[in-house]
Amino acid sequence: xxxxxHRLPHALWHAASERYRRAGRFAWHFAxxxxxxxxAFASVLAKGWIRPQSRVLDLGCGQGLLASLLLAVDSLxxxxxxxxxxxxxxxxxxxxxxxxMPRDVARARTALADHAARARVEQGNIAHAPFSxxxxxxxLDVLHYLPxxxxxxxxxxxxxxxxxxxxxxLRIGDHAAGLRFRFSQLVDRVIFRARGHASSSxxxxxxxxxxxxxxxxxxxxxxxxxxxxxxxANTLMLARKPDAA
Numbered sequence: 001x002x003x004x005x006h007r008l009p010h011a012l013w014h015a016a017s018e019r020y021r022r023a024g025r026f027a028w029h030f031a032x033x034x035x036x037x038x039x040a041f042a043s044v045l046a047k048g049w050i051r052p053q054s055r056v057l058d059l060g061c062g063q064g065l066l067a068s069l070l071l072a073v074d075s076l077x078x079x080x081x082x083x084x085x086x087x088x089x090x091x092x093x094x095x096x097x098x099x100x101m102p103r104d105v106a107r108a109r110t111a112l113a114d115h116a117a118r119a120r121v122e123q124g125n126i127a128h129a130p131f132s133x134x135x136x137x138x139x140l141d142v143l144h145y146l147p148x149x150x151x152x153x154x155x156x157x158x159x160x161x162x163x164x165x166x167x168x169x170l171r172i173g174d175h176a177a178g179l180r181f182r183f184s185q186l187v188d189r190v191i192f193r194a195r196g197h198a199s200s201s202x203x204x205x206x207x208x209x210x211x212x213x214x215x216x217x218x219x220x221x222x223x224x225x226x227x228x229x230x231x232x233a234n235t236l237m238l239a240r241k242p243d244a245a
Contacts, residue, residue: 048087061097
């Protein structure tokens with residue numbers, strides 16, 4: 001398993017976070033910090049895990065940072081802004097986000113208001129809300145907040161909504177990572193409560209158990225699993241729905 005060394009180019013980071021100014025100081029500062037310091041966003045782009053023209057379903061999307069980033073890709077995916085060793089930029093994506101917290105939904109809608117045709121965020125509990133058809137589903141630091149039975153139900157519904165050959169980008173806590181896992185739990189709980197959630201119970205598995213759970217639901221695990229830096233045990237992985245027979 002390799003580390004995730006990627007960082008967003010400055011112009012891309014700035015463009016994706018700047019539109020949150022209109023959503024208030026908290027939204028703007030959160031966007032700037034999260035997009036700068038969370039390696040998942042840059043790693044997903046660098047490795048080509050979201051393909052051009054994809055219908056992206058972002059489950060537990062928060063204030064819509066991934067949608068904002070993909071919108072910024074369209075305007076900044078030029079040679080001077082795109083690292084040469086990255087996969088081709090995922091231009092032309094459309095994003096449907098689902099988020100439980102009303103305040104995050106309001107921030108997302110304010111920030112993305114000029115791009116309603118390409119990026120929409122709805123309030124809903126991913127354990128129950130309907131999933132739109134997708135080419136890529138993203139679940140970053142969400143699934144381990146659901147009880148184990150709900151995890152399996154969500155994964156089955158994700159598999160059902162994905163097109164054949166579609167991708168699932170998943171980041172979850174690795175229960176086998178010892179001290180790094182406990183530190184990740186602490187950080188997750190702080191962020192979870194800062195966003196207004198009353199409960200922060202975690203239902204984690206080992207990274208290998210997560211991978212087996214995905215296989216049990218018909219996914220193929222793809223190469224390139226990554227941990228989120230040396231201090232954290234959150235693991236980023238890619239799964240694929242097989243092509244139709």
